[in-house]
Amino acid sequence: MFDEIISFIRDTCRQKNGSIPLHAPTFSGREKEYLTACIDDGFVSSVGPAVERFERAVADYTGAAHAVATVNGTAALHVALLVAGVRPGDAVITQAVSFVATANAIAYCGARPIFLDSDRRRLGLSPAALEEFLGEHCRLGDDGRAYHRASGRRVAVCLPMHTFGHPQDLHGLQTLCEPHGIALVEDAAEALGSFYGRRHAGTVGRLGVLSFNGNKTITTGGGGMILTNDAELAAEARHLTTTAKREHRWQYHHDRLGFNYRLPAINAALGLAQMEVLEPLLAKKRARAAAYRDFFDARGLGWVQEPDGCRSNYWLGAVLMADREQRDAFLAHSNARGVTTRPLWGLLHRAPMYADCVTDSLADSRWLEERLVNIPSGVSL
Ligand SMILES: Cc1ncc(COP(=O)(O)O)c(C=O)c1O
Numbered sequence: 326m327f328d329e330i331i332s333f334i335r336d337t338c339r340q341k342n343g344s345i346p347l348h349a350p351t352f353s354g355r356e357k358e359y360l361t362a363c364i365d366d367g368f369v370s371s372v373g374p375a376v377e378r379f380e381r382a383v384a385d386y387t388g389a390a391h392a393v394a395t396v397n398g399t400a401a402l403h404v405a406l407l408v409a410g411v412r413p414g415d416a417v418i419t420q421a422v423s424f425v426a427t428a429n430a431i432a433y434c435g436a437r438p439i440f441l442d443s444d445r446r447r448l449g450l451s452p453a454a455l456e457e458f459l460g461e462h463c464r465l466g467d468d469g470r471a472y473h474r475a476s477g478r479r480v481a482v483c484l485p486m487h488t489f490g491h492p493q494d495l496h497g498l499q500t501l502c503e504p505h506g507i508a509l510v511e512d513a514a515e516a517l518g519s520f521y522g523r524r525h526a527g528t529v530g531r532l533g534v535l536s537f538n539g540n541k542t543i544t545t546g547g548g549g550m551i552l553t554n555d556a557e558l559a560a561e562a563r564h565l566t567t568t569a570k571r572e573h574r575w576q577y578h579h580d581r582l583g584f585n586y587r588l589p590a591i592n593a594a595l596g597l598a599q600m601e602v603l604e605p606l607l608a609k610k611r612a613r614a615a616a617y618r619d620f621f622d623a624r625g626l627g628w629v630q631e632p633d634g635c636r637s638n639y640w641l642g643a644v645l646m647a648d649r650e651q652r653d654a655f656l657a658h659s660n661a662r663g664v665t666t667r668p669l670w671g672l673l674h675r676a677p678m679y680a681d682c683v684t685d686s687l688a689d690s691r692w693l694e695e696r697l698v699n700i701p702s703g704v705s706l
Pocket residue numbers: 397398399400402423424426427486512514515536537538547548549
């Protein structure tokens with residue numbers, strides 16, 4: 326059966342020989358033109374028109390009222406958590422099924438992650454797990470905020486991640502967060518082009534974050550974006566990402582501990598060209614996902630499908646194997662034949678720096694970890 330899968334992936338990717346990457350960037354638009362213009366006008370760094378234009382393009386596409394560009398998605402997450410009110414000693418509830426940056430951004434704020442279980446179908450933070458955790462392990466303080474009973478930590482933020490671009494149950498999570506005074510922040514790093522109902526991923530919570538790393542649907546080389554509908558939070562995020570420098574034509578006054586997190590114009594120029602081809606790239610990715618779905622469904626293998634009522638960008642296609650043994654055999658077989666496949670990230674609570682963090686049973690996260698394999702998902706135009 327593995328050979329049949331490999332040959333189907335090769336046919337679908339139209340690549341009979343050579344190695345097929347998991348997700349390579351596609352440069353088929355005006356990238357060179359915009360980069361040249363950027364160099365010609367001399368604005369390659371943190372000032373210049375390209376960054377603002379890129380921010381506007383992303384805000385327009387996602388429907389976010391404000392977009393603040395950053396050097397990468399991790400920096401965007403760090404600052405989004407800070408402006409959402411995460412302080413040293415706080416706790417942030419997130420999922421164990423994620424890339425390490427999700428937890429690292431929490432730790433950069435001096436807070437600790439609490440890792441809860443993922444939904445088997447959506448692959449992200451389970452509202453049922455959140456409900457159980459809040460009910461059994463948290464109390465509501467006099468200030469209307471939730472506190473984790475055992476550690477005494479305030480639960481400042483809930484940070485779901487839209488795994489492989491599949492939108493999480495934001496309504497279910499929001500309904501639980503609101504009465505507990507917990508701010509919802511979305512790690513939408515993988516989800517540009519994904520919609521929860523009619524709303525773009527990352528625009529439902531108080532803040533959301535995108536990544537434009539080279540392995541994402543579109544790339545700026547390195548880059549990220551903070552999305553929010555709140556003008557004050559956007560202004561604070563902009564201030565913090567630009568070394569907290571007070572505006573003045575020549576003086577240098579920095580009124581807080583800020584960060585040099587602003588996206589350089591040269592990266593924004595690349596992003597502008599990539600935004601112009603986003604729709605055709607998404608259309609191709611959807612067509613690829615539909616072909617994969619038909620193939621895997623016909624063979625009784627679990628293709629991870631976009632949730633009902635949502636539109637996924639299908640950033641990385643995911644298949645659920647029968648068990649760990651079959652997963653490992655398929656990973657070995659496919660990678661040996663030049664078809665890049667990857668298992669799920671190791672669950673975050675096992676990383677040494679997070680080994681002391683609070684978790685629930687993570688039963689479904691472990692189930693997913695044993696079975697899930699990502700398959701080649703990049704497209705070209
Ligand atoms: C879920 C998730 N969060 C955060 C990030 C961090 O983004 P970046 O690599 O741009 O720092 C990534 C990916 O790269 C990611 O997949």
